[in-house]
Amino acid sequence: MRPSGRTTRLALSGVSVSYKSRRGPVLALEGFDLQVQPSSFVSVLGPSGCGKSTLVKLVSGLLRPTTGSVTFDGQPAAGPRDDVGVAFQQAALLPWKTAIQNVLLPLRITGQPAREAEARAQALLELVGLSAFRDRYPFELSGGMQQRVAVARSLIRDPSILVMDEPFAALDAMTRENMMIELQRIWQEARPSVLFITHSIQEAVFLSDRVVVMSGRPGRIIADVAIDLPRPRDLHTLSEPRFAQLTGELRDMFQAA
Amino acid sequence: MGGIANLAGEAARRLLPVALLVGLWWALVAGLGVPSRLMPSPAEVGARIYSGLVTDADMWPHLWQTAQATLLGFVLGGALAVAVGSLLAMNRALEKLAYPLVVLLQAVPKVAIAPLVLLWAGFDLRSTVLLVALICFFPIFVGTFVGVRAAPPVLLDLFRTLNAGRLHTFLHCNLPHAAGSIFAGLQVGWGFALVGCVVMEFITGTGGAGFLIDNSANALDAPTAVAAMVLLGVLGYVGGGLLAAARRRLVFWEGEARHG
Numbered sequence: 001m002r003p004s005g006r007t008t009r010l011a012l013s014g015v016s017v018s019y020k021s022r023r024g025p026v027l028a029l030e031g032f033d034l035q036v037q038p039s040s041f042v043s044v045l046g047p048s049g050c051g052k053s054t055l056v057k058l059v060s061g062l063l064r065p066t067t068g069s070v071t072f073d074g075q076p077a078a079g080p081r082d083d084v085g086v087a088f089q090q091a092a093l094l095p096w097k098t099a100i101q102n103v104l105l106p107l108r109i110t111g112q113p114a115r116e117a118e119a120r121a122q123a124l125l126e127l128v129g130l131s132a133f134r135d136r137y138p139f140e141l142s143g144g145m146q147q148r149v150a151v152a153r154s155l156i157r158d159p160s161i162l163v164m165d166e167p168f169a170a171l172d173a174m175t176r177e178n179m180m181i182e183l184q185r186i187w188q189e190a191r192p193s194v195l196f197i198t199h200s201i202q203e204a205v206f207l208s209d210r211v212v213v214m215s216g217r218p219g220r221i222i223a224d225v226a227i228d229l230p231r232p233r234d235l236h237t238l239s240e241p242r243f244a245q246l247t248g249e250l251r252d253m254f255q256a257a
Numbered sequence: 258m259g260g261i262a263n264l265a266g267e268a269a270r271r272l273l274p275v276a277l278l279v280g281l282w283w284a285l286v287a288g289l290g291v292p293s294r295l296m297p298s299p300a301e302v303g304a305r306i307y308s309g310l311v312t313d314a315d316m317w318p319h320l321w322q323t324a325q326a327t328l329l330g331f332v333l334g335g336a337l338a339v340a341v342g343s344l345l346a347m348n349r350a351l352e353k354l355a356y357p358l359v360v361l362l363q364a365v366p367k368v369a370i371a372p373l374v375l376l377w378a379g380f381d382l383r384s385t386v387l388l389v390a391l392i393c394f395f396p397i398f399v400g401t402f403v404g405v406r407a408a409p410p411v412l413l414d415l416f417r418t419l420n421a422g423r424l425h426t427f428l429h430c431n432l433p434h435a436a437g438s439i440f441a442g443l444q445v446g447w448g449f450a451l452v453g454c455v456v457m458e459f460i461t462g463t464g465g466a467g468f469l470i471d472n473s474a475n476a477l478d479a480p481t482a483v484a485a486m487v488l489l490g491v492l493g494y495v496g497g498g499l500l501a502a503a504r505r506r507l508v509f510w511e512g513e514a515r516h517g
Contacts, residue, residue, distance in 0.1 A: 060418045080418045092411045095510035096433050109421045109429075139510055 010036040010059065010161055010193065015068035016218070017054050028054040030218035032068070036161065036193045043196040043204035043211045045254060051219030052197045056165040059195060060086045072161070082110070085159035085192065087167045091146035093138040093153075100125060100134040103152045110157075117156075124152040127186055144175040148182065155190055162192040168203065177235065180206050184233060201254060205246050206233055213253045223253045297480040305484040316469065320488055323454055323466040326382055327492070330389020331450040335443060338394045342401025343435075347427055359398065367392040368456050375460060385457040385465070392453035393446035400442020404435025437511045440504040447496045451489065466492075 015032040018025050028051040036042050046052050057063035058070055061080035070077040072084075093102045103121040104114075125131045128148040130141075138146055147167055154162055168176045180203055187194055187207075198204050204211045205227055213223040229242060237243055279299045285291070286298045293301060309316030341359070345352045371388055378384035408431045416426040458467025466485045473481035504511070 057414075060414075062414060062417055080420050082420070084418070086415070086418045088411050088415065090411050092409075092415050094412070094430070094433070096436075096508075105429075106419050109416075109419045109425060137510060 009038055009073055010034075010195065011069075011071045011074075012055075012058065012065075013069050013071070015058065015065040015070065017051070017058065017063065018066050027218040029058075029065075029220070031220050034212060034221065036195055038160070038193055039191045040209045041187060041194045041196065041207055043198055043208040044214060045198060045201060045204045045211055045250065046214030046219060047216050047254070048199060050214045050216050052199075052214065053165065054219070055195075056086070056163055056197055059161070059163045060084055082157055083160045085154035085157060085162045087147075087150050087154040087162070087164040089166045089169055091138070091143075091150040093146055093149055095138050098135045098137055099130060099141065099149045102138070102149055103156055105153060106156050121152070121156060124155055125149075127155075127189060128152045128182065142175075144171050144179060147171065147179065151183070151186065155186070155192070158190075159192050162187075162194045164194065164196045166198055168200075169198075176200075176203070177238075181234065183207060184231070188232065201247050201250050202238070205229070205243060205250065206237060211250060213250065222256070223250075225250060225253075294477050294479055297483055301480045302483045302487060305480040306487065309481070309484055309488075316466075316485065316488065319464055319466050319469045319485070320492070322382075322464045323451075323458065323489070324492060326385040326457075326465065327389055327450050327454040327496075329382075330386040330453065331393055331447060333386060334390030334393040334450070335397050335446060337390065338397035338442070338446075339401045339439060342398045343405050343427065343432065346402045346405035347423065347431065359395075363395045367453065371456055371460055374457070380461050380463055384461065385454055388457045389450045389453040393450040396445040396449060397439065397442035400438045400440070400445075401435060404438025405431045407438070408434045436508045437504070440500065440508060444497060444500050444504075447500060448493060451493050451496075455489065 012032055012034045015029055016027065017029045018027045020026075032051075032055075034042075034044075044052060044055060054063065058065060061077060061084065064070075064077075072081065094105065097105070100118070100121050103124055104117055107117040107121075122131065122134065125134050128151055130145060130148055130152070133141060133145065138149070141149065147170075151164075151167065154164075168179050171179060184207060194207075196204070196207060208227050211225045211227060212221050213225070214220065215222045225246070227246060229237060229240070229246070283299050286296055297305075306316075341355075345355055345359075367388065370391070374388045374391070375384045378387050405427075412430050412434070413426065416430050421429070454465065455467035455470070458465035459471050462468050462471065466489045469485040470482045470489075473479070473485070
């Protein structure tokens, strides 16, 4: 889908972020190094309050590092980028717009031709399995459907990097498992690099090529585990011994964090 | 369920309180033997309304004048309130400068400046429109300010990641998000607007439902005064109903169970 040769790689080097709070300065991230290869799926696993949201804000361009650098293809980041798609913890849909209008929002803001864009939005809704719901409003959709619309929206500008901030946190267990499988399929079709923030070990192992474990605040990386489970993975993967072994290892590291 | 049966049921539900009120009014006037020059019976008032609207049709010009002045002032004050409320909500520096000023001006009862408004704008429609605009400004201003400010941070973050400009963010995020709150301000403001109009008509005495009440009360013509009051109530009710209907239609996502 993406023009070949445009392979953005994300690198965070020696990043620290501190900000002032009412109780004095807070160090959210410290000495943080992370590289994301083109088209790879990397999950960041960490306890709550470890600076995961700070990481999302850094990569989506909402925040600048206090020290260190964030680079895309070796170029330092300067604010939000067109080739980075963001999916937030909440679906963050505009309640007064239909599913397809919500998917089209990023293109409307940049003022791209409507006709082409609509065909693309329709294709993305198909990708997330919601083509029949294109003209429904968010309040007519279930939580999982809303989240899928948000994923489609994050893909509309054909991002080379997709940042997802616990996008399934608000969903029930059954919906989450379905969403994991859906996301894997979407990723295999669109092939962006994905930075997936989560506190679910199962989600991280199921989806990722690599799982990075963060310590408590100030957040830094304490482990980087390659996930060698064959793809495509399905619900049976969840009961394989290798899956249990990997989740077990990660759980131990997570406890230590 | 048949549509007509539903409609009849709905009409009955709405008219029941009115019927009760009229019944109570009738019972009190008849039971206590209140003289007609102090408080006429519903029948007398009904007859006066009928003559005022149909046989003599002498009330139409007054009602029209009141409706016109109230509507013009409401539109003027409302547009100003939405504009100022939006500007202050979107700009912190402007807010610090002007918000205390707005609150300070609000502390002065608007009715108190009616004579001054008369001095500025003269004995015609303009002064009534101006007072109406001033008096309905504040609730609409507050509704707008609060609504624009209340846009969810995650939506604002989304617009920032999309590199949307301030105007774009305002038009596509803050303003539609504020629609419900603006309507709440408009609904309160409409009631205020009628008060402003009637007060000004009391003072100027150049026509309108307020003038009709004042003038006929002075002439000991209570049925006309009460008839004008009832018609003013109808005007307020119709305006409020239209606003509520517009709100349901335009802010259709309001009150729905799930939000994005």
